[in-house]
Amino acid sequence: MMTRLMATERQGALILSGLVALAGLILAAAGRGDPMGVHGWITLVFAGGVLLIALRALDAPEPTEDRLASYYDDPTKVGILLALFWAVVGMGMGVWVAAQLAWPELRFDAPWSSFGRLRPVHTSGVIFGFGGNALIATSFHVMQRTSRARLAGHLSPWFVLLGFNLFCLVAASGYLMGVTQSKEYAEPEWYADIWLVIVWVVYFVLYMRTLARRNEPHIYVANWYYLAFILVVAMLHIVNNLAVPASFGAAKSYSAFAGVQDAMTQWWYGHNAVAFFLTAGFLGMLYYFLPKRAERPIYSYRLSILSFWGIVFFYIWAGSHHLHYTALPQWVQTLGMTFSVMLLVPSWASAGNALMTLNGAWHKVRDDATLRFMMLAAVFYGLSTFEGSFMAVRAVNSLSHYTDWTVGHVHAGAMGWVALISFGSIYAVVPLLWRKEAMYSWKLVESHFWLALAGTVIYVFAMWNSGITQGLMWRTYTESGTLAYSFTETLVAMRPYYIARVIGGALFLAGAVIGAYNVYMTIRVAGHQAPQIDYPTGSEANEPAVPAAE
Amino acid sequence: MSVRERDPLTGHETTGHEWNGITELNTRVPRVIWWAVGITHVWALIYWVLMPAWPLVTTYTRGLLGYDDQERVERQVAAAYAVRTDWTTALATLPAEEVRQDAALMSHVARTAPSLFGDNCAGCHGADAAGGPGFPSLVDNAWLWGGEAEAIMETLRVGINAPHPDSRWAQMPAFGETDILTRPQVRIVVDYVQSLSGLETVATQERLAEGEILFAENCASCHGEDAAGNRDLGAPNLTDDAWVYGGDDAVMFETIHNGRQGWMPAWEGRLTTAERMMLTLYIQDLGEEAGR
Incomplete structure (x- = not known):
């Protein structure tokens, strides 16, 4: 892949990775005896590896391909493989921590293997590792195709992809060492946060530059969503992570906010991470891969507009519903709740738009598991957005808050929506990227689909039962006006559901492992086939330019 | 290339764009979407008018209903207390024997005490109150500080080796570490104490005789000449089959050699007198049930 870069780009890669390695060395030196030092070494080794790859290809001949006649897909390919790697790691961790809740002995008494340290490895591994890589990879793919333009730059996509994965690596290893800001989904410490800002700004610039090169007069819906994802995540990340490092030699910082302001900032971030990372970006995926696979026009352009602006406008207000009945002033709770309910309409408009697009292609949904992944994702998107708005109502929240119902809701979204649309998109795009006839085995795609569906349903039902039981037990009073159940009794009542959750999670993980294997085998053995058109075409004339060299 | 086409399936026109x-x-x-938009927005509007909703510069719109979370929760908490006041006052003031005579009071105890025990005691003493190494069983009728209601109430109030100013205080000295006894002597005492509670021992008569002397010199001051313990000092009875830390060789060696000083929190300030009374009655009954 290095040899497809021009000599100047390879030199650039060398310099960049050298600079990152140097930063790692400084971090290692400044953080001696602290987890920050370990992160320095990890950065050094990571950047050193990239540097070696660049060095080995430094004297390679200049590439001969006509770059304007093809899309640049190497970063997409690597991104998809990384997404699958993180899927297996992140979901594996999820099954482990779920099992710890049912069988606490599985904690094994080591500090790093305690629930509190493994859980963020699971959440970050799945959301950022799997979801993030899938988003970056598909955004590169979709942006080029819908703009009929090659990526603007050959170094920056790599910088974005590898830089982001370095962030994920630092985050996950930090959790195991006990490094955390104690902010959910924003656990990594200050130096990792600063690094992510750099990576993200490069991502944004790359995206805008590519968009500016487009050979299409209009910007496709998917790109609105990807753009919203990139832009708003940058804003959220920067504001919520404003902090003062306790020292420049250690992984410890203090938030710029205190008390209820800190809580509100965190959940403004947290809920919009759900909105703009886990929703907007994946809607971008849905809007491209679903109509593409179904070969049907989007049901309604007007509905797309309504739901896009509805989603980006209403979501930003909704975060305070995470803090109902707390020290947060009631008027903030009111706004969070009412905006959450108004948000339901554009959310369902999106889900409806996707499902109505399938009209005329339902026979394909029946026959094609890849399209079925996307269809089911849209269904779960509708279900979990309804559930989210419902749970945001204060009266409902007074029962559901702090219970497993929340966990079930998040997983209906993460497994049913985010993971299913990602897997569907991956199955759609892998044969195209690697120039293959089809996936290695459609039967494996089919079994992945059923495992994922069964796993999600078992998981979500278990958590609904567990959460509602838990919430009701907490609020049950005796005739004497005293609490009827001790906390331990609620745990005993939840245990069967915890075991069911392990089973559901394990099925889902098994599906992901099968998916990774299927992708691997597709790359290794599936038959070669070049698609008819998969290269940029000029804007005026629609006739194809010279097809790209394979 | 803006060519509008008509989709044969739906009959709708395309926008003419293509990607x-x-x-x-x-x-x-x-239309249903517009209806939904209308309904949710009108509902939100009504909610904003009725409830605290929008920030102003130094205050916020309070809403026509005058609803206030803070005030409401205070009222509810006060109401909940009021419902319980009659019987909790009785529990806090009457002696245990009188409470036991009152069937109505005892039914409150029966309903409330299990979850109180589960939330406050079970963490150490176990859900079945049978204890574990370092945490005494509460159902074996072997009491360190006494099993009468007054004694249990006091233990709950002040704790054992707790930061409470009136805390009960007890320490098993580290006879080995402080060189009061040599390691072989500690082993002799282990054998002797095991023989007291009828545990099988292979020790010779001479060894036991030596143990008796060591016991009298070092242990009897707290555990008593007859080794039956002393509830004023929290010294366990060594002649029964109840062990706080365990009665096997290794554990007993550790106990005598390194000493012990367990602790129990003081519950005054964390639980009300009425709650402590309920727990007292509850664990007395647990012990009796187990004894039967």
Whole structure:
């Protein structure tokens, strides 16, 4: 892949990775005896590896391909493989921590293997590792195709992809060492946060530059969503992570906010991470891969507009519903709740738009598991957005808050929506990227689909039962006006559901492992086939330019 | 290349845009969506008018209903207390024997005490109150500080080796570490104490005789000449089959050699007198049930 870069780009890669390695060395030196030092070494080794790859290809001949006649897909390919790697790691961790809740002995008494340290490895591994890589990879793919333009730059996509994965690596290893800001989904410490800002700004610039090169007069819906994802995540990340490092030699910082302001900032971030990372970006995926696979026009352009602006406008207000009945002033709770309910309409408009697009292609949904992944994702998107708005109502929240119902809701979204649309998109795009006839085995795609569906349903039902039981037990009073159940009794009542959750999670993980294997085998053995058109075409004339060299 | 086409399936026109084969229909937004937008927005508007909702510069719109979370929760908490006041006052003031005579009071105890025990005691003493190494069983009728209601109430109030100013205080000295006894002597005492509670021992008569002397010199001051313990000092009875830390060789060696000083929190300030009374009655009954 290095040899497809021009000599100047390879030199650039060398310099960049050298600079990152140097930063790692400084971090290692400044953080001696602290987890920050370990992160320095990890950065050094990571950047050193990239540097070696660049060095080995430094004297390679200049590439001969006509770059304007093809899309640049190497970063997409690597991104998809990384997404699958993180899927297996992140979901594996999820099954482990779920099992710890049912069988606490599985904690094994080591500090790093305690629930509190493994859980963020699971959440970050799945959301950022799997979801993030899938988003970056598909955004590169979709942006080029819908703009009929090659990526603007050959170094920056790599910088974005590898830089982001370095962030994920630092985050996950930090959790195991006990490094955390104690902010959910924003656990990594200050130096990792600063690094992510750099990576993200490069991502944004790359995206805008590519968009500016487009050979299409209009910007496709998917790109609105990807753009919203990139832009708003940058804003959220920067504001919520404003902090003062306790020292420049250690992984410890203090938030710029205190008390209820800190809580509100965190959940403004947290809920919009759900909105703009886990929703907007994946809607971008849905809007491209679903109509593409179904070969049907989007049901309604007007509905797309309504739901896009509805989603980006209403979501930003909704975060305070995470803090109902707390020290947060009631008027903030009111706004969070009412905006959450108004948000339901554009959310369902999106889900409806996707499902109505399938009209005329339902026979394909029946026959094609890849399209079925996307269809089911849209269904779960509708279900979990309804559930989210419902749970945001204060009266409902007074029962559901702090219970497993929340966990079930998040997983209906993460497994049913985010993971299913990602897997569907991956199955759609892998044969195209690697120039293959089809996936290695459609039967494996089919079994992945059923495992994922069964796993999600078992998981979500278990958590609904567990959460509602838990919430009701907490609020049950005796005739004497005293609490009827001790906390331990609620745990005993939840245990069967915890075991069911392990089973559901394990099925889902098994599906992901099968998916990774299927992708691997597709790359290794599936038959070669070049698609008819998969290269940029000029804007005026629609006739194809010279097809790209394979 | 803005060519509008008509989708044969739906009869709707496309927008004329095309991206890598994807087109869009220009379908109207279905009426049901506009209805839903209208309903949710009107509902939100009504809610804003009725409830605290929008920030102003130094205050916020309070809403026509005058609803206030803070005030409401205070009222509810006060109401909940009021419902319980009659019987909790009785529990806090009457002696245990009188409470036991009152069936109505005892039914409150029966309903409330299990979850109180589960939330406050079970963490150490176990859900079945049978204890574990370092945490005494509460159902074996072997009491360190006494099993009468007054004694249990006091233990709950002040704790054992707790930061409470009146805390009960007890320490098993580290006879080995402080060189009061040599390691072989500690082993002799272990054998002797095991023989007291009828545990099988292979020790010779001479060894036991030596143990008796060591016991009298070092242990009897707290555990008593007859080794039956002393509840004023929290010294366990060594002649029964109840062990706080365990009665096997290794554990007993550790106990005598390194000493012990367990602790129990003081519950005054964390639980009310009425709650402590309920727990007292509850664990007395647990012990009796187990004894039967």
